[in-house]
Amino acid sequence: RKEVEQDPGPFNVPEGATVAFNCTYSNSASQSFFWYRQDCRKEPKLLMSVYSSGNEDGRFTAQLNRASQYISLLIRDSKLSDSATYLCVVNNYGGSQGNLIFGKGTKLSVKP
Amino acid sequence: DAGVTQSPTHLIKTRGQQVTLRCSPISGHKSVSWYQQVLGQGPQFIFQYYEKEERGRGNFPDRFSARQFPNYSSELNVNALLLGDSALYLCASSLAVKSGETQYFGPGTRLLVL
Numbered sequence: 001r002k003e004v005e006q007d008p009g010p011f012n013v014p015e016g017a018t019v020a021f022n023c024t025y026s027n028s029a030s031q032s033f034f035w036y037r038q039d040c041r042k043e044p045k046l047l048m049s050v051y052s053s054g055n056e057d058g059r060f061t062a063q064l065n066r067a068s069q070y071i072s073l074l075i076r077d078s079k080l081s082d083s084a085t086y087l088c089v090v091n092n093y094g095g096s097q098g099n100l101i102f103g104k105g106t107k108l109s110v111k112p
Numbered sequence: 113d114a115g116v117t118q119s120p121t122h123l124i125k126t127r128g129q130q131v132t133l134r135c136s137p138i139s140g141h142k143s144v145s146w147y148q149q150v151l152g153q154g155p156q157f158i159f160q161y162y163e164k165e166e167r168g169r170g171n172f173p174d175r176f177s178a179r180q181f182p183n184y185s186s187e188l189n190v191n192a193l194l195l196g197d198s199a200l201y202l203c204a205s206s207l208a209v210k211s212g213e214t215q216y217f218g219p220g221t222r223l224l225v226l
Contacts, residue, residue, distance in 0.1 A: 004154075032212040043202055043217040044155065087154050091211065098209045099145060099168050102154030 001026050006088050006103035014111055017078045021106050023071040023088030032091040033064055035073050037084045038105065044087055047073075078110045114139070116205050116218030124224045125193050133188045133221045137205030143167075144186040145215060146178055147202040155202055161186055162209045190223075198225045 006023045013019050025033075033050040048055065050062040050071055061074040071088055088103040117136045125131050137144050143162040147155035157170035161180035180186045184205075190197055200222050204215035 034214075043219050045217070046214055049212070049214070091213075098206075098211065098213060099157040099160050099170065100147075100155070100204075100215055101157070102147075104152075104154050 002103075003027060003101045004088055004090050004103040006086075007106050008104075009106035009108070011106065011108045012111060013078055013108070015078055015080060017110075018074065018076050019078055019108060020075075021073045021086055021088070021108075023073075023103055025069050025071065025088075025090045025101075027090070027092055028066075028069060030069075030090045030092050033071050034089040034091070034100075035060075035062055035071075036087040036089055036102075038087055039084045044102075047086070075108075078108075080110050080112065083108055083110045116203055116216055118201075118203050118218040118221050120221060121219065122222045122224075124226065126226050127193055127195060129193050129225075130189065130191045131193060131223060133190075133201050133203075133223075134185065135188070135203030135205075135218060136185045137203075138216055141205035141207055141216075142184055143206045143209050143213075144180055144184065145204045145206070146186070146188045147204065147217075148172075149200040149202060149220075150198075158188070160209065167209055193225045195225050198223060 035047040036044040037047045038044045059076045063072045085105040145160040146158040149155040159178040160168040175191045200220045202220045203218045206213045206215045
């Protein structure tokens with residue numbers, strides 16, 4: 001089983017749609033969680049951190065369920081500029097190391 | 113302030129050759145991590161350095177090595193290149209190595225091995 005698994009996608013949605021991405025992680029000791037966005041042929045950029053209490057940033061809402069080892073990202077009122085690959089990321093900080101573990105990514109295409 | 117910078121941006125090598133990739137972290141950041149991203153996959157962890165010491169190593173062969181310099185910049189070396197080493201190599205910097213620390217990525221070096 002992969003450490004971080006995401007919806008395979010791609011997601012093709014019209015402008016204004018609401019879209020939800022799901023992600024599960026296998027290590028119950030994982031400590032911090034993120035969503036990164038990656039545009040075609042560009043580097044990943046932090047979209048938002050994910051907290052147990054849930055957090056919102058404008059049209060974006062992230063949720064974490066530690067009991068189910070499940071992370072979600074909700075995008076409301078999709079814009080053309082939201083088209084990108086969304087990467088679910090887990091940080092299993094331990095000892096002296098804190099590397100990121102990425103899911104495969106889910107591609108989103110928002111159409112006019 | 114400048115973000116993470118990497119050089120070169122693109123590189124073409126042949127099998128068996130050696131390559132050195134370079135990374136300069138954000139000013140004030142003391143940790144550098146290296147990741148490999150092959151087409152269609154998420155980035156995969158290679159190395160993490162903090163204060164010039166190796167803090168972590170991913171599941172990569174010994175052909176891969178790295179180091180961090182006193183100014184916190186870093187180099188990734190890959191020897192005896194294989195076709196499968198063709199990928200985007202990403203460098204990420206962070207202030208420190210701790211839970212919840214955000215890592216910021218550079219634009220990457222795109223390596224093609226022929």
